[in-house]
Amino acid sequence: MKSIRCIFFLLLFILLGCKNQTVKKFDSFSIEKRNSKPIVSFTFDDGITSDIANFKFEEWNEMILSHLENENLKAIFFVTGRNKLNKKGQFLLQSWNDKGHKIANHSFSHPYFNSDKNNSHLFELELLRTDTIISKFSNNIKFFRFPYLKEGQNKAKVDSLRTILSKHNYQNGYVTIDASDWYVNQRLIERIGEIGAKNADIEKYKAFYIKHIMERANYYEALSYAINDRHINHTLLLHHNLTSALFLGDLIQEFKAKGWEVVHADVAYKDPIFKTIPDANFAGESLIYSMVKQLTKYDHSLRYPAEDSRYEKEKMNKLGL
Numbered sequence: 483m484k485s486i487r488c489i490f491f492l493l494l495f496i497l498l499g500c501k502n503q504t505v506k507k508f509d510s511f512s513i514e515k516r517n518s519k520p521i522v523s524f525t526f527d528d529g530i531t532s533d534i535a536n537f538k539f540e541e542w543n544e545m546i547l548s549h550l551e552n553e554n555l556k557a558i559f560f561v562t563g564r565n566k567l568n569k570k571g572q573f574l575l576q577s578w579n580d581k582g583h584k585i586a587n588h589s590f591s592h593p594y595f596n597s598d599k600n601n602s603h604l605f606e607l608e609l610l611r612t613d614t615i616i617s618k619f620s621n622n623i624k625f626f627r628f629p630y631l632k633e634g635q636n637k638a639k640v641d642s643l644r645t646i647l648s649k650h651n652y653q654n655g656y657v658t659i660d661a662s663d664w665y666v667n668q669r670l671i672e673r674i675g676e677i678g679a680k681n682a683d684i685e686k687y688k689a690f691y692i693k694h695i696m697e698r699a700n701y702y703e704a705l706s707y708a709i710n711d712r713h714i715n716h717t718l719l720l721h722h723n724l725t726s727a728l729f730l731g732d733l734i735q736e737f738k739a740k741g742w743e744v745v746h747a748d749v750a751y752k753d754p755i756f757k758t759i760p761d762a763n764f765a766g767e768s769l770i771y772s773m774v775k776q777l778t779k780y781d782h783s784l785r786y787p788a789e790d791s792r793y794e795k796e797k798m799n800k801l802g803l
C-alpha cells in the first residue's frame with residue numbers, strides 16, 4: 483500500500499513538473515506572439531533650459547510634451563543634473579514628471595568616460611549628484627545612460643563603472659536605436675539663425691530628419707533580428723531639442739505607418755534583452771552594436787563611430803540644408 487502511495491506521488495510530481503514546463507513554454511510563446519512586429523519606444527537625453535531661435539524654452543518644451551500626450555505615450559527623460567538645480571531646471575523636471583514621464587540619470591556634467599581623466603571615482607560622484615536631484619521627483623527611476631554612450635575605454639574601467647552602477651541599484655539605460663538627431667537639430671538652428679524661421683524651409687528639415695531616424699531604426703532592427711531571431715522592444719535615443727519639438731509627432735506617425743508598434747519606454751525596458759550585459763571588451767555605443775561586435779562574424783555590418791555628423795553632412799549639404 484505504501485509503495486502504491488509512493489508511485490502515486492511520484493506520478494503527481496512528474497505531472498506537475500510537466501505542467502510547469504507547459505506554462506514556461508506558453509509564456510515564452512506569448513512573448514514571441516506579442517512581438518510580431520517591430521516595437522519602438524522614445525527616450526530623450528540631456529534637458530536644456532534655454533530659448534532656441536525664436537522659440538521660448540517653456541514653449542518648445544511644451545511642444546515635445548504635447549506630441550507625446552497626443553499619442554498617449556510615456557517617455558523616459560535621461561537628464562544631466564548640472565542645469566537642473568535652478569528654477570528653470572526644476573520647472574523642466576516637474577513638467578515631465580507631471581505628465582507621467584519617467585526621469586532617469588544621465589550624469590551631472592556629461593563627462594566622456596572613455597577618457598583617462600574621468601575615472602571611476604568621478605563616475606560615482608556624477609551618478610550620485612544627479613541621483614540626489616532626480617530622486618525628489620516621484621517618477622524617477624534607477625536607470626543610467628552613459629554620456630556619448632561611452633562606458634569606459636578598457637575592460638577594467640568598464641567593469642569598475644558597472645560595479646558602481648549595481649552598488650547603487652542602477653541599471654544601464656541602454657539605447658538600441660542610435661541616430662544623429664542632434665546634428666539635424668544643430669544644422670536647423672544654424673539656418674534659422676542665418677535667415678530666420680520663416681525662410682528656413684523647416685519642412686525639408688523634417689523630411690530629412692524622419693528619413694534619417696527611420697533609416698537608423700531599420701538598420702538596428704535588422705541587426706537585432708539577425709542576432710536575436712525576434713523583434714525586441716527598442717529604445718530610440720533622441721534629445722530634448724528643437725527637432726523633437728517640431729517633428730516628434732510626425733516621427734511617431736511615421737513609425738506607426740511603417741508597421742511599428744509604439745510603446746511606453748518603461749514598458750520597453752521590461753524586455754529581457756536589457757538584462758544582457760555585453761562583454762566589457764565590447765561595451766559602448768548602442769546595446770545592439772555591442773552585442774553584434776561581440777559576434778565577430780557580423781563585423782562587416784558595423785562602422786565606427788556608429789553614428790556621427792560625418793555620415794549626414796554631405797547628404798544635408800547636397801539638399802541645401
Ligand SMILES: [Zn+2]
Nearest residue numbers: 527528629630
Ligand atoms: Zn547626452
